[in-house]
Amino acid sequence: MCICCFMTTLFVALVTVSLGVGQMDRCPSNLIRNPYLKTYKEKCYQFSYDETNWYEAKNKCSSKGGSLVQVRTLWVQKFLMESLKSLEWEKKVWIGAHETNNIYEEYPTWEWIDGTPLSYSSYSNWARDEPRCCGPRMCGNLELVEGIPWASHSCRISFTFICEFKMFPKSRNTNEQIDSGQKDAKEQRLNAGMIAGIAVGVLFLGLVGGIVIGYLVLKKRQEF
Structure with missing residues (x-):
C-alpha cells in the first residue's frame, strides 16, 4: 500500500x-532560467554576479527590458535579503538609487532610476551616516552586513547588481512577450x-x- x-x-x-x-513562466523569455532568476509578486529579479559600474549596470538591465532594482518597500527589502543569503552572495550590490543635484552640496537629493524622489517613499534602509555627500557622484548599493542596509559609493566603482522586470499578464494577451509562432x-x-x-x-x-x-x-x- x-x-x-x-x-x-x-x-x-x-x-x-x-x-x-x-510564476517563472511569466518572466520575459529573454531571461535565462537559473537560480539567479527569482520572482516576487508581479516582478522578476535577475541577480548578476558580474561586477561593473552603476552606469553600465543600468544599461545592461535596460537592454533586457528592465531596470536596476528599486527597493520601495520593506517586503522587497526582505525578499532581496533572503535571496542574497540563499545565493551565498559575497559582494556589494548596485540598486537603482542615485544622486540628482549638485554633487558638492551638503545635502544632495536622491531619486530612483524611474525619476521618483526617494523622499517620496515611505520606506528607506540607509545605514548610519548614509547617504554620503560632497564628492564624486554617488549611487546606492546594498551592503552585505546584518540587515543588508543601503550605502552610497562613487557610481564609477564596480559592484554586482540586480535587475527587475515586470511580469507578463497571466492571460498572456500581449504581443510583447512572444509571437504566435x-x-x-x-x-x-x-x-x-x-x-x-x-x-x-x-x-x-x-x-x-x-x-x-x-x-x-x-x-x-x-x-x-
Whole structure:
C-alpha cells in the first residue's frame, strides 16, 4: 500500500513538472532560467554576479527590458535579503538609487532610476551616516552586513547588481512577450512534456501493479 502511495505521488509530481506551471513562466523569455532568476509578486529579479559600474549596470538591465532594482518597500527589502543569503552572495550590490543635484552640496537629493524622489517613499534602509555627500557622484548599493542596509559609493566603482522586470499578464494577451509562432512551439513542448510525464507515471504504476500481483500469487501458492 505504501509503495502504491509513493508511486502515485511521484506520478503527480512528474506531471506537474512536465507542465512547467509557475510564476517563472511569466518572466520575459529573454531571461535565462537559473537560480539567479527569482520572482516576487508581479516582478522578476535577475541577480548578476558580474561586477561593473552603476552606469553600465543600468544599461545592461535596460537592454533586457528592465531596470536596476528599486527597493520601495520593506517586503522587497526582505525578499532581496533572503535571496542574497540563499545565493551565498559575497559582494556589494548596485540598486537603482542615485544622486540628482549638485554633487558638492551638503545635502544632495536622491531619486530612483524611474525619476521618483526617494523622499517620496515611505520606506528607506540607509545605514548610519548614509547617504554620503560632497564628492564624486554617488549611487546606492546594498551592503552585505546584518540587515543588508543601503550605502552610497562613487557610481564609477564596480559592484554586482540586480535587475527587475515586470511580469507578463497571466492571460498572456500581449504581443510583447512572444509571437504566435513561439506560442505554438511552446505549447507543443508543454504537450510533449505532459505526455512524457504521463507515460513515465503509467510505467511506474504498471511496474508496481505487477509486483503486487506477483506477490499475491506467490503468497496464495504458499498457502496451498
